[in-house]
Amino acid sequence: MVAGAANAQWAPPYLLYLGNARDDLAAKTARGLAYWRPQWCVGQLRGSQCRTSVGLTDMDARQARLAGANTMIVGVANAGGVMDEETVRAVVAALDAGLNVASGLHQRLASHPAIVAAAQRNDRHLYDARNPPPLQVGHGQRRAGKRLLTVGTDCSVGKMYASLAFEKELRARGLAADFRATGQTGIFIAGGGVPIDAVIADFISGAAEWISPAREDGGWDIIEGQGSLFHPSYAGVSLGLLHGAQADALLLCHEPTRQHMRGLPHYPVPHLRTCLEANLAAARLTSPGVLAIGVALNTSGMDRDEAQRACESIENQLDLPCQDPVTMGMDRIADRLQSCFAG
Amino acid sequence: MVAGAANAQWAPPYLLYLGNARDDLAAKTARGLAYWRPQWCVGQLRGSQCRTSVGLTDMDARQARLAGANTMIVGVANAGGVMDEETVRAVVAALDAGLNVASGLHQRLASHPAIVAAAQRNDRHLYDARNPPPLQVGHGQRRAGKRLLTVGTDCSVGKMYASLAFEKELRARGLAADFRATGQTGIFIAGGGVPIDAVIADFISGAAEWISPAREDGGWDIIEGQGSLFHPSYAGVSLGLLHGAQADALLLCHEPTRQHMRGLPHYPVPHLRTCLEANLAAARLTSPGVLAIGVALNTSGMDRDEAQRACESIENQLDLPCQDPVTMGMDRIADRLQSCFAG
Numbered sequence: 001m002v003a004g005a006a007n008a009q010w011a012p013p014y015l016l017y018l019g020n021a022r023d024d025l026a027a028k029t030a031r032g033l034a035y036w037r038p039q040w041c042v043g044q045l046r047g048s049q050c051r052t053s054v055g056l057t058d059m060d061a062r063q064a065r066l067a068g069a070n071t072m073i074v075g076v077a078n079a080g081g082v083m084d085e086e087t088v089r090a091v092v093a094a095l096d097a098g099l100n101v102a103s104g105l106h107q108r109l110a111s112h113p114a115i116v117a118a119a120q121r122n123d124r125h126l127y128d129a130r131n132p133p134p135l136q137v138g139h140g141q142r143r144a145g146k147r148l149l150t151v152g153t154d155c156s157v158g159k160m161y162a163s164l165a166f167e168k169e170l171r172a173r174g175l176a177a178d179f180r181a182t183g184q185t186g187i188f189i190a191g192g193g194v195p196i197d198a199v200i201a202d203f204i205s206g207a208a209e210w211i212s213p214a215r216e217d218g219g220w221d222i223i224e225g226q227g228s229l230f231h232p233s234y235a236g237v238s239l240g241l242l243h244g245a246q247a248d249a250l251l252l253c254h255e256p257t258r259q260h261m262r263g264l265p266h267y268p269v270p271h272l273r274t275c276l277e278a279n280l281a282a283a284r285l286t287s288p289g290v291l292a293i294g295v296a297l298n299t300s301g302m303d304r305d306e307a308q309r310a311c312e313s314i315e316n317q318l319d320l321p322c323q324d325p326v327t328m329g330m331d332r333i334a335d336r337l338q339s340c341f342a343g
Numbered sequence: 344m345v346a347g348a349a350n351a352q353w354a355p356p357y358l359l360y361l362g363n364a365r366d367d368l369a370a371k372t373a374r375g376l377a378y379w380r381p382q383w384c385v386g387q388l389r390g391s392q393c394r395t396s397v398g399l400t401d402m403d404a405r406q407a408r409l410a411g412a413n414t415m416i417v418g419v420a421n422a423g424g425v426m427d428e429e430t431v432r433a434v435v436a437a438l439d440a441g442l443n444v445a446s447g448l449h450q451r452l453a454s455h456p457a458i459v460a461a462a463q464r465n466d467r468h469l470y471d472a473r474n475p476p477p478l479q480v481g482h483g484q485r486r487a488g489k490r491l492l493t494v495g496t497d498c499s500v501g502k503m504y505a506s507l508a509f510e511k512e513l514r515a516r517g518l519a520a521d522f523r524a525t526g527q528t529g530i531f532i533a534g535g536g537v538p539i540d541a542v543i544a545d546f547i548s549g550a551a552e553w554i555s556p557a558r559e560d561g562g563w564d565i566i567e568g569q570g571s572l573f574h575p576s577y578a579g580v581s582l583g584l585l586h587g588a589q590a591d592a593l594l595l596c597h598e599p600t601r602q603h604m605r606g607l608p609h610y611p612v613p614h615l616r617t618c619l620e621a622n623l624a625a626a627r628l629t630s631p632g633v634l635a636i637g638v639a640l641n642t643s644g645m646d647r648d649e650a651q652r653a654c655e656s657i658e659n660q661l662d663l664p665c666q667d668p669v670t671m672g673m674d675r676i677a678d679r680l681q682s683c684f685a686g
Contacts, residue, residue: 140575140607197545204544204579232483232586232629236547240579264483286575
């Protein structure tokens with residue numbers, strides 16, 4: 001269990017609210033929690049029109065409370081991030097059943113009068129994962145500890161999954177390692193973090209410094225990357241994160257079937273080497289000795305042989321271990337990390 | 344006159360409020376307005392402890408109103424950007440005298456009950472230059488028109504002055520050219536713009552697209568740069584601006600006596616060539632044909648001969664025209680722009 005989550009006012013166990021999610025993507029926050037923190041999830045609550053499931057027992061808020069749930073997570077992304085009436089009713093019912101409620105939607109729970117009233121009358125806590133904590137601007141001063149940052153050729157190529165899988169692999173080896181979340185889903189999984197794309201622009205690198213403070217125990221902070229230096233909409237977030245992270249190691253994440261940059265058909269995906277070199281060059285500003293330690297390949301769109309060949313081809317290109325964190329594990333990448341940072 | 348300013352609810356003429364500014368830097372917004380838009384400034388209002396002046400006639404709000412002023416600009420930066428009691432009293436008095444009030448401080452005018460009440464009872468307008476307009480995320484699609492962006496080796500090296508001087512030079516040549524503001528002082532000078540360091544991180548490049556929409560008249564948008572790709576605190580803002588600007592031309596700004604990056608004694612100023620190449624490489628993502636057209640050197644810390652030698656040395660290094668926009672004009676840089684973009 002992550003200390004942050006245990007201490008939070010919206011601590012697990014969780015009921016995952018899927019609402020009327022039309023597909024897996026719409027329920028990706030719930031899916032991430034069910035996959036990475038199954039021990040925290042007592043059930044799912046689905047609307048009548050819901051077309052997906054994360055494989056948990058269906059229950060309502062009252063049943064979940066009886067089963068030990070402490071918090072309902074609104075784990076669904078509506079179009080525009082606005083709560084529909086059914087969602088508002090479900091949130092109010094959860095509060096009335098004695099649950100806290102946490103949400104990563106753009107529209108804040110705290111902005112809805114009926115929800116605020118229900119929280120007050122039940123003395124329950126509301127948590128909006130898109131509200132950053134108070135931050136300072138980045139100072140850029142070298143801090144103690146070892147940090148790995150996942151960087152990507154594009155948005156949504158598996159940086160969060162790769163980060164969590166790497167945390168798991170290092171922990172399995174007896175090393176101290178902590179996932180540091182920079183997005184809504186990651187924050188629910190970690191029990192804390194900063195939604196870095198929601199901070200004021202001046203504070204991006206300061207936010208990255210905040211989530212990964214100096215550590216003296218010899219362990220690793222595994223920082224969840226965001227966006228891509230090559231995505232014209234979001235590269236500023238990626239660069240500020242890269243500078244604030246002061247990463248000792250970069251793990252490049254890539255989805256090989258991607259036809260173009262996410263949401264931008266007129267932008268090609270960068271070459272892996274170009275992307276990696278640009279990230280290393282930018283990272284050196286605050287972390288001169290930064291090293292690339294591997295490639296995490298999201299091969300979910302490929303069959304097994306194809307995936308294996310894709311990894312081998314990238315290994316030959318970049319002379320770095322390449323694995324799919326979900327289907328192949330991360331042992332060879334962790335081996336390289338340990339050999340690069342031995343002693 | 345810039346259309347934006349004429350149409351704004353906080354239009355000139357201006358009374359410039361200097362409060363108890365201790366030095367020139369504390370009054371830099373007022374100074375920028377008095378220097379670049381003297382025709383808009385009817386007077387200055389100084390507190391009893393003020394240790395600087397922008398050379399205008401001293402007057403109070405009532406006198407300024409009689410002299411034709413429409414808006415008082417809070418042109419002073421207090422420590423922390425918070426209004427002290429004297430500032431609040433001066434703002435209320437300005438509203439009671441019939442002036443609108445605009446401010447670039449962190450603490451919003453609209454957050455202060457006494458100021459809001461005074462604005463309401465006098466039916467006057469409050470404008471906080473740190474409130475961005477509603478924005479979209481950047482789309483990265485190539486848009487019509489020609490754009491120049493000033494980029495810098497560091498923060499506060501003269502990007503705004505260089506941008507405004509270049510606007511003036513192009514206009515003197517009969518070309519259409521418009522300064523596009525991205526900071527508080529620039530916004531008051533332009534009469535509009537986006538405080539790009541105050542937008543939510545996801546919207547940086549979208550903000551840059553917003554301030555410089557497609558233009559079809561053959562003229563130039565001269566976009567005020569912010570920060571530096573080599574400043575560990577703010578590079579994310581610089582990169583998002585670079586991508587959103589889709590600049591056809593970059594003008595590199597530099598202050599040659601700078602000992603280290605602003606506020607960061609442990610970070611050296613980058614080499615000019617390194618800095619320029621990094622900016623060009625990043626700019627090519629959204630503007631593949633981008634060209635460097637010159638260097639604007641802030642030689643305010645040097646004598647004339649020294650300044651001349653510094654420019655010559657940079658010209659030889661980079662094979663680009665180099666001038667101090669304030670003391671030397673920008674004719675040779677404008678010549679190069681016109682020859683690069685002829686026809």
